[in-house]
Amino acid sequence: MTTVVTGRPRRSALYVPGSNRRALEKARALAADVLLLDLEDAVAPEAKTAAREAVCVAVPELARSGRELVVRLNAPGTPWYADDLRAVARVAPDAVLIPKVSGPQTVHTVERDLETAGAPDGTAVWALLETPAAMFAAREIAASSPRLGVLVLGTNDLANELHAEHVPGRAPLLAGIGLAVLGARAEGRVILDGVYNDVRDLAGFEAECVQGRQFGLDGKTLIHPAQVEPCNRVFAPSAEQVEHSRAVLAAWDRAVADGRGVATVDGRLVENLHAENAKRILALAQELSGQELSG
Template structure:
């Protein structure tokens, strides 16, 4: 696992023009925050929101939470100024909605460089259209500055004319394509939001599905979703204990020159050891927060 790995189990959207929400975010148990200038900010509040999120990034008052800024889309009148301001503020990342091509990634990258964005400011590309699903690999591979893909499942469902149903069967093809692209290019990938903030059981079930798929974490729209998300996307105590047993058994067998290792009757190979080491690394990174 990369030495700069950091947990992104829970990534919470916060409305950028809402001073009270930004203040509340300082005490929330989110691994990362997306300070939003897009959907949650009305046109007459865009400039105010831009100033607020840039000030929040510069404040140093959010502890070890990863701070990102979601700008308005490339086809909007606010996009260019959002990128200039965000680049100068230097957040952990700039989240760009509806990225559909490698050329758009390059456009964003050049704008951030022109704004003087520091090297640590990454691009998080939201993939939320059929075109993006079909070109997810080229988007993910377009730039080293692009480090995270973010699923925009609401817009994807709209574009597909699909219904929101438990299990998300209409979206599974797109989710799988984006996951394949992220893993093929070594990028992090975050699952999309769950809309019913009162349905915590349904939300947790979707977290479990997302983790089983291989997502690194999930984007959230309400603080009540944080507890389940952080728990589901973290290794359990049993997983950590089993991983330690696997590594110990493998190392002991290797020292004895044995070619076959079993744990609880199951054959252990190098790939199982790699998985076990990743589990421990994730658990250690979460504990270090």
């Protein structure tokens, strides 16, 4: 299946702790493409109920910011899942993010529970892939439901399960990341990278963003507002990419008009696949700029 071009950018997806009311209030002014309002890892057990209430108040208020709003629930099987899902279904965020998804059955369970709770059809399910089993099942998860919108990598948990070390370049994780990207792209799904833990190391963070972009990921999950700007910049098409993409489409259009199946740009071969990639880049650039881009 051809990778779909989505209608909205997801370069940066910032986790916002549901128990931190100040962070929820400040979130509306941030430039993150996605706000991930968190009821799971960032919230202590004794604060779960209060965080759920705060997030349900915040969703309609933050919706006015134009950001895509996603709520990370506690996983099915935990003591908080059912209450999380029922409460969040009523306020209808853009999506719910489900942790610890290792196969399609978890997505099916959440889908049924959302329908039972009266969630709108437009409330998508995002799946957090955090285990070796999830990496091997990425394609089945991606194909599991029409509600399934995005796959998100949980690289911290994956490293823990692999008994792997956190090292620059993430060599121990690349096999798993590759499997997940293959599964997502096979079913035309968006896939986001995991978090970078050292909020002081912006150079290391940016290098990991570049690596994720080169690997084909659509964006990255973040844990601090300072990470938003470099993430948005890295995952946006550069001016050079936009210019090159326009040249590719122009050359391809001329080749098609002349009955040729190939063209060249700057001495390099251009085929249909290059034209399709150029269209993807220009579509993203247009979404980000709000300006009409012609090929």
